[in-house]
Structure formats: C-alpha cells, structure tokens
Amino acid sequence: MKQSENIVNDFNIEQFQHDLITWFEREQRILPWRQDQDPYKVWVSEIMLQQTRVDTVIPYFNRFVEHFPTVESLAHAEEDKVLKAWEGLGYYSRARNLQAAVKEVHEQYGGKVPNTPEEISKLKGVGPYTTGAILSIAYGVPEPAVDGNVMRVMSRILSIWDDIAKPKTRKLFEEIIRLIISKDNPSYFNQGLMELGATVCTPTSPSCLLCPVREHCRAFEQGVQAELPIKSKKKPPKPKQMAAVVLTNEKGEVLIHKRPNKGLLANLWEFPNVEVDLSIGSDKDQLKAFLWTDYRTNATLHQQFATIQHVFSHLVWNIAVYEGSIADDISESDTRKLVSIDELENYAFPVSHQNILKEYRLR
DNA sequence: TATTCGTGGGA
DNA sequence: TTCCCAAGAAT
Missing domain, CATH: 1.10.340.30 (Hypothetical protein; domain 2)
Incomplete structure (x- = not known):
C-alpha cells in the first residue's frame, strides 16, 4: 500500500x-x-x-x-x-x-x-x-x-x-x-x-x-x-558591501541604469552601483573606478549622504551612497538614461533604490 | 536536490 | 533585535 x-x-x-x-x-x-x-x-x-x-x-x-x-x-x-x-x-x-x-x-x-x-x-x-x-x-x-x-x-x-x-x-x-x-x-x-x-x-x-x-x-x-509541521531551517543571508551614487549632470538630471534581463531584480532600474571589497581600498575609490570602466565618465564624488541596508531572502546589501556630479557627457541607451528627478517616478526601482532616492531628497 | 529569486509584518 | 516567515517557480 x-x-x-x-x-x-x-x-x-x-x-x-x-x-x-x-x-x-x-x-x-x-x-x-x-x-x-x-x-x-x-x-x-x-x-x-x-x-x-x-x-x-x-x-x-x-x-x-x-x-x-x-x-x-x-x-x-x-x-x-x-x-x-x-x-x-x-x-x-x-x-x-x-x-x-x-x-x-x-x-x-x-x-x-x-x-x-x-x-x-x-x-x-x-x-x-x-x-x-x-x-x-x-x-x-x-x-x-x-x-x-x-x-x-x-x-x-x-x-x-x-x-x-x-x-x-x-x-x-x-x-x-x-x-x-x-x-x-x-x-x-x-x-x-x-x-x-x-x-x-x-x-x-x-x-x-x-x-x-x-x-x-x-x-x-x-x-x-x-x-507540527516539521520544517528545516534555511541558511542565513550573506552580506554584500555595495557602493552607489546619485550622479547628476549640469542640467540636474540623474543617471540611472537598467539591470540585466536575468537574475536578481531583472529589468528594474537602479542608480549606478558596484560591489566593493573594503579590504582592498575605500568604497569611494572603487565606485569612481567603476564609473570610469563602465560609463567612461570621470565623475566627481562628493560626500556619502546615506548608508542603506536591504535584506533579501538570500543576501544582504549594505550600500554606501554618495552624491556625485559629471562634467562630461554620457551617451544614453536602452539601459542607461539621464532623467530629471521628477521623471524618476515613471521607472520601476527595487525598494533598496527607492530608499536611496528618499535619502537623497532628505539630505 | 539545493539554491536563487523580494518584501514587509509579526512574534 | 532577531528571527521567521507568506496562496512557489525556475534553475
């Protein structure tokens, strides 16, 4: 039976x-x-x-x-x-x-x-x-x-x-x-x-x-x-150190980026960010290097105005958020846009980056 | 099969 | 605070 x-x-x-x-x-x-x-x-x-x-x-x-x-x-x-x-x-x-x-x-x-x-x-x-x-x-x-x-x-x-x-x-x-x-x-x-x-x-x-x-x-x-029921426990999320930047040009527009169409938060928009290794150097330096390699822009990073923690099911982001400005031009594309602050609400952001925007408005 | 995929609420 | 979770599916 x-x-x-x-x-x-x-x-x-x-x-x-x-x-x-x-x-x-x-x-x-x-x-x-x-x-x-x-x-x-x-x-x-x-x-x-x-x-x-x-x-x-x-x-x-x-x-x-x-x-x-x-x-x-x-x-x-x-x-x-x-x-x-x-x-x-x-x-x-x-x-x-x-x-x-x-x-x-x-x-x-x-x-x-x-x-x-x-x-x-x-x-x-x-x-x-x-x-x-x-x-x-x-x-x-x-x-x-x-x-x-x-x-x-x-x-x-x-x-x-x-x-x-x-x-x-x-x-x-x-x-x-x-x-x-x-x-x-x-x-x-x-x-x-x-x-x-x-x-x-x-x-x-x-x-x-x-x-x-x-x-x-x-x-x-x-x-x-x-x-009851019997339910085995899941392993705790792993922490990741991130650095992000709200980067504005002379017109006050903000640079945003569309995430890849697979994986975490696929096809959502975000502020430029990169995973950093604080044992190698400062997050600010690594963020600046990332902006050069990925965006070919020589950004000026100003002060860090927020630290944001965001907990996912399987990982934790600890994001140091900087304010920055760009003097040179950045070419826009399907995955890279310069948008006025008021237009940001038309794009779908993960909660972590919604919180970045909130902190930016309050700074 | 175990891991990857979000978020906000409740104990 | 910390932990667990809540009408699962894809890989």
Whole structure:
C-alpha cells in the first residue's frame, strides 16, 4: 500500500469535506479576487500571492486589474509598465513570466486561459501549485493545490512528520489531496484548506478551539499541534558591501541604469552601483573606478549622504551612497538614461533604490 | 536536490 | 533585535 493510502486509511473523508466546505462557505474573507471566477483574474491573484501575504497583495491586485483588466490588455502592455505596477511586490520574475504566459494564451489559445493540467502547467511561472489553484478555482477541476498552508494544515490533521521544506514532501501531500479532495466542490475544498491555514491553523499558536475540523485532527487529539509541521531551517543571508551614487549632470538630471534581463531584480532600474571589497581600498575609490570602466565618465564624488541596508531572502546589501556630479557627457541607451528627478517616478526601482532616492531628497 | 529569486509584518 | 516567515517557480 502506498504511503499516502496508508495515511488516509481510517480518515473520514466525506465528513471532513463537508465540515471544511461548509465552514468556508460561512466564514470566507471577502477578497477582491473572489468577486468572480474570471480565470485571468484568478491567475493574476495566484501569481501575486506566491510567497506574499494577502494584505500585501490586495492593493497591488486592484491596481493591476485596473491597468490590465484582460488577457489582451496585459499581452499588449509595455514590460516597463507591468514592472512599474509590480514595483515593491518582489519576485519580479513573476511579473515578466506572467506577461510572457499571457502573451502565449493570447496567441495560442485565442485569449482563453486553458483548462487542462498539461496546457496550464506549460505556461511560464505556473508550477504545480498554481496549476491546481487555477484549475480548481476557475474551472472546478479537482486538482490538488498544495501550498505552505495546505502542508501545514494537513500535516497536523493527519499527523505527518515529514519535513515540509523538502521538495519530495510536497508530492506526498499532492497524493494525499488527490485521495481526499471533493469532486463536487474542489474550489471550496482547496480554498478552504488555505483559508483555514491563514486564519485558524496558523504557524504559531493555532486556534484549535475555533477549528471546524478539530474532530478530524490527529495532532490535536495527541496534543502535538504546536510541534507540527516539521520544517528545516534555511541558511542565513550573506552580506554584500555595495557602493552607489546619485550622479547628476549640469542640467540636474540623474543617471540611472537598467539591470540585466536575468537574475536578481531583472529589468528594474537602479542608480549606478558596484560591489566593493573594503579590504582592498575605500568604497569611494572603487565606485569612481567603476564609473570610469563602465560609463567612461570621470565623475566627481562628493560626500556619502546615506548608508542603506536591504535584506533579501538570500543576501544582504549594505550600500554606501554618495552624491556625485559629471562634467562630461554620457551617451544614453536602452539601459542607461539621464532623467530629471521628477521623471524618476515613471521607472520601476527595487525598494533598496527607492530608499536611496528618499535619502537623497532628505539630505 | 539545493539554491536563487523580494518584501514587509509579526512574534 | 532577531528571527521567521507568506496562496512557489525556475534553475
């Protein structure tokens, strides 16, 4: 017998489905993406919600669907506009992958979001979770949508002690959900599990006394709900020393640079900056050398006016920020522009460089 | 499989 | 303050 079948053996599936779904019908939060089942809007919401809290997503979602209400409108939008709408939300590849996938849907599927696992999961940025979420919520197809909530909730309910940080564990939960998902209402079943994880079966101090499926919960029965799920820790981010400059010409325009189209903060704009090694020399000298090699400009660097720390998931930037001026001309290009201070708001910056601009205005 | 991809909020 | 995280996917 498979592990998943063994785990679900003796579990009252039908009663659990009923208790979960009726609770969700009764208690679900009113959220912008729950106003209808438009597959495009379900899709957008699911991409935004990846690794991101509901309260953070709400204003972004509302603005995004206002700017880009349909598959066609997003397919035809300029990427810079899409990134600007995503500015501050993080994981910016989500935005570019979403637009690439929407173009695919526009061109290959006549603008209609496909409704099979095979077709949906081929779209850029759409993995196993999002495939199941779109299929179940928008089309009522009984596919598992296993996210962090589902793994936490089900590890408690079924007393599963596998490490949910391991990729293999997600597959176990997918097998389990396939065995217990409601065929009548897969949308509310999947959403109910996630809603339960977000509002009741929380990571710390779950509200078991308010739980609609408490009588199904093996962890509660054994009093071990606080010990589940098992989740191994991630390694701490590594620090990087950076130097950046707000560089102005005689007209008061500021030099900005577009990041490469791959990797960290891809295709976002930034102030000229470079990683420095303080054991070699001063950050100011290394910044000046960088401006010469990369921009062929002989800049004059003035005083450092800020130090900015920015924490990512896997690294920490410590940025020394200088004020500078250029006397000679710099040729502009697609990735290099001289912009007046007021025009900067039209470009998408990572939060770290938004903070550089804030400090510059306050200096 | 483990690492790379952001950000802001909460314990 | 420090840590962990929150509706994951790509590589």
